[in-house]
Amino acid sequence: MSLDIPTIAFYLIAIVLVGSALAVVLLRNIVHSALFLAVMFGAAAGAYVLLNAEFIAIVQVLIYAGAVTILVLFAIMLTRNAQSQSSNPFAKQWWLALIICVLLGFGLVYAVGNSAMAVASAFAPVHLATLGADSGTVTRLGQLLYSPFVYSYVLPFEIASVVLLVAIIGAIVIGRED
Amino acid sequence: MLNTPFTYMPTGADWLRILPELIVFGAALLVLLADLFIPNGRKGWLAMVCLLGVIAALIGVGYLLSNGDSQTAFYGMISDDTLALFSDLLILFAVGIGLLYSPGYIERHAVTRIGEYYGLMLLAALGMMLMASATNLMLIFVGLEALSLSLYILCAIELTRFRSQEAGMKYFILSSFASAILLYGMAMLYGSTGTTSLSGVQAFFAPGRHPFLATSGYGPLLLAAMGLLGVGFCFKVSAIPFQAWTPDVYVGAPTSVTAFMSVGTKVAAFVALSRVFLLALGAQSDKWEPVFWIVAILTMLGGNLMAVVQRDVKRLLAYSSIANAGYMLVAIATNTQHAFSGLLIFLATYTVMNVGAFGIVLALERNDGQGTTLDDFAGLAKRRPGVAAAMAIILFALAGVPPSAGFVGKYYVFQAAIVGNHIDLAVIGILTSVLGMYYYLRVIWAMYFTEPRNVSGGAGAIAATTGMAGEDEGEPEPADAASGASVAPVRAGTATLARPVTSRRSANSRTVVATQAPAESAAPPLTLGTTVALTLAVVLTVALGLIPGPIVMLAEQAARLLGQ
Amino acid sequence: MPLSAYLAVSAILFAIGATGVVIRRNPLVMFMSIELMLNAVNLSFIAFAHFLNSVEGWMFVFLVLTVAAAEVVVGLAIIVSIFRTRHNVDVDELNSLKG
Numbered sequence: 001m002s003l004d005i006p007t008i009a010f011y012l013i014a015i016v017l018v019g020s021a022l023a024v025v026l027l028r029n030i031v032h033s034a035l036f037l038a039v040m041f042g043a044a045a046g047a048y049v050l051l052n053a054e055f056i057a058i059v060q061v062l063i064y065a066g067a068v069t070i071l072v073l074f075a076i077m078l079t080r081n082a083q084s085q086s087s088n089p090f091a092k093q094w095w096l097a098l099i100i101c102v103l104l105g106f107g108l109v110y111a112v113g114n115s116a117m118a119v120a121s122a123f124a125p126v127h128l129a130t131l132g133a134d135s136g137t138v139t140r141l142g143q144l145l146y147s148p149f150v151y152s153y154v155l156p157f158e159i160a161s162v163v164l165l166v167a168i169i170g171a172i173v174i175g176r177e178d
Numbered sequence: 179m180l181n182t183p184f185t186y187m188p189t190g191a192d193w194l195r196i197l198p199e200l201i202v203f204g205a206a207l208l209v210l211l212a213d214l215f216i217p218n219g220r221k222g223w224l225a226m227v228c229l230l231g232v233i234a235a236l237i238g239v240g241y242l243l244s245n246g247d248s249q250t251a252f253y254g255m256i257s258d259d260t261l262a263l264f265s266d267l268l269i270l271f272a273v274g275i276g277l278l279y280s281p282g283y284i285e286r287h288a289v290t291r292i293g294e295y296y297g298l299m300l301l302a303a304l305g306m307m308l309m310a311s312a313t314n315l316m317l318i319f320v321g322l323e324a325l326s327l328s329l330y331i332l333c334a335i336e337l338t339r340f341r342s343q344e345a346g347m348k349y350f351i352l353s354s355f356a357s358a359i360l361l362y363g364m365a366m367l368y369g370s371t372g373t374t375s376l377s378g379v380q381a382f383f384a385p386g387r388h389p390f391l392a393t394s395g396y397g398p399l400l401l402a403a404m405g406l407l408g409v410g411f412c413f414k415v416s417a418i419p420f421q422a423w424t425p426d427v428y429v430g431a432p433t434s435v436t437a438f439m440s441v442g443t444k445v446a447a448f449v450a451l452s453r454v455f456l457l458a459l460g461a462q463s464d465k466w467e468p469v470f471w472i473v474a475i476l477t478m479l480g481g482n483l484m485a486v487v488q489r490d491v492k493r494l495l496a497y498s499s500i501a502n503a504g505y506m507l508v509a510i511a512t513n514t515q516h517a518f519s520g521l522l523i524f525l526a527t528y529t530v531m532n533v534g535a536f537g538i539v540l541a542l543e544r545n546d547g548q549g550t551t552l553d554d555f556a557g558l559a560k561r562r563p564g565v566a567a568a569m570a571i572i573l574f575a576l577a578g579v580p581p582s583a584g585f586v587g588k589y590y591v592f593q594a595a596i597v598g599n600h601i602d603l604a605v606i607g608i609l610t611s612v613l614g615m616y617y618y619l620r621v622i623w624a625m626y627f628t629e630p631r632n633v634s635g636g637a638g639a640i641a642a643t644t645g646m647a648g649e650d651e652g653e654p655e656p657a658d659a660a661s662g663a664s665v666a667p668v669r670a671g672t673a674t675l676a677r678p679v680t681s682r683r684s685a686n687s688r689t690v691v692a693t694q695a696p697a698e699s700a701a702p703p704l705t706l707g708t709t710v711a712l713t714l715a716v717v718l719t720v721a722l723g724l725i726p727g728p729i730v731m732l733a734e735q736a737a738r739l740l741g742q
Numbered sequence: 743m744p745l746s747a748y749l750a751v752s753a754i755l756f757a758i759g760a761t762g763v764v765i766r767r768n769p770l771v772m773f774m775s776i777e778l779m780l781n782a783v784n785l786s787f788i789a790f791a792h793f794l795n796s797v798e799g800w801m802f803v804f805l806v807l808t809v810a811a812a813e814v815v816v817g818l819a820i821i822v823s824i825f826r827t828r829h830n831v832d833v834d835e836l837n838s839l840k841g
Binding site for chain 1: 743746747748749750751752753754755756757758759760761762764765766768770771773774775777778781784785788789791792797800801803804805807808809810811812813814815816818819820821822823825
Binding site: 163 | 196203251252255294297301308314317320321323327328331334335337366397399401
């Protein structure tokens, strides 16, 4: 196996991803969990860059590493009481749950490692939107999402705005004090 | 630059095909706007606006049923086939009934964000309709999230009642957990077939398309995809062993919301599940049928067994909805066109019965959410004969007694199971239905043949002498009412809401006094909306039992999708 | 790197997230674990999109990003509002509905 730069980068990112995810789940101090969550979001953005999805990597940093992390930290600060160190316990049957989840993990890893995928079968779906090498990824995405002439994903996109409307209403309903 | 397959432009026909959804969305926006201009105290008009929107959407569904072209719209994202319109019909009916219940509930409870409440009801209905009509995994996911987010907020909307907020949070954590699992299943399905469109997935498994499929199977990735999708959907339809959230959320949420969401989410989730498994993954049915077989048996047995031990009628209905999910899963496991139409008929009958049953609970429960135990139902027939009769009809229907909607639904599902070589499922279904009769009939027994044993009397005694406290009083604050109970007997009807804990503790010492006091006198009389909604539900329950013809025809037409 | 390497990382992340939801009792940590799961799914989608040479996976990731942001808003609002009334957000304490 040749150790070129993308390979090394992949291993580094994978280690950071898994390590910070474990830290989020296992650390007792909830603030540390939140900070490791931010690390994990950043590492995921790195993985997206390796997969040529630069634009999504940027959006990931903006939304997840930026907005979501800040919101989570705010929520922690707002709900923190004096004995916050001990307010973050484990469930009582944690070992049973752990066994089940480890089995789940092994099952999933086995599944993805031992499968014929559409990729391998050189399968070309009829309406697959192929990524042209000539046009930039952002251009193509923009066309698919916004263009008034060539779009196909407009309906899910519009419904996503409905979801955001619901979230706005929800924040007002639950958050406003009067 | 534009040499992609995406030279697609939505036309007027596309927009026409999502007409009911558009109307519901427009009505939701209108309500949110109108809320700004309607002064407090007249917020009941908002319910009228919502109802007009729902009726307009129903007309839209009717128009599409007669003039629709059963095509997909927006590049294969959404469909206006009969299946979608059938589920739209049920969802709109459920939200309509829920809206009729709402003004009465809101006046009595601590719902202060009235405009947002109505808007979210419609947006939740919109999400359900989208999920049921979606023909692409993307739209199923987005519709699911639209409905889930609306329902989280609606569950938690009573800001001063802790159980409501708790229900909202439990629902949020467990439901988004399930959404993540479902989403991972979608990702794997996308990975193994290369498309997110359901028809694309179906085409992928078409015989002869990929010779290696026949020889080597498709490996564990597809199995994992089906497993994760199955777990996600089972969470959403509250099948055992993924039912843990259901009773708590149904009991904690505002009852008008429970009535709507207990049927709306089931319709949306079951239709989406059928589209994914029966339709898109139909060619792989040998792999998923056994799993649904086990889940159906577990859900029928577990749901009914757990319902037997319940003393609270609202909680009993929550477990009964789990048991009913089990009967619906029988149809999924049978996996024939006939069973699918059975599932749709069952969904229709379940919708009318269940909104009615929760409506009765809403009519009887006091402002603190108490007053729905079996003891509170004791002797109800003498005190409120109308409500008791309605409840009896609905419970007989839920139990599946012959000339009722419940019997029709069960008949079609079990008959399809027997025809489809699943006699085992049919036998277990019939046996558990008999078990179910026990707990439904126990409530009827309590209403008609037992004397009231008052356990939560207290201030109810005062209220009985002073007449019922009407809604005209406005929205009394719980704390005010409790302190004012001794000096202002007129408000005593609402006073119980701060007292049941203490009165329950001293129940033994009070029993002698309390036997003279009707237990539910603290529950206010029915509002006009509730009466209309209950009448509608009861009449439809009876009507669907006596003349099931039209709904059966529609369901069979919708199920034809499977035969294509 | 081959596709299955990315998918394996994604599967491990997903399992860790699921474990977190099940074994932790603080709603905020459970919520963060759900975010871990969603990120694992996104990684899968992007890996598939890259190796399938298709943009549908990207579209899906966009929707997931949007929806996750909305979910964060609603979920944290509910958690904070519960804390305001109860001053405790341990789910073991949330047992007034058991029975």
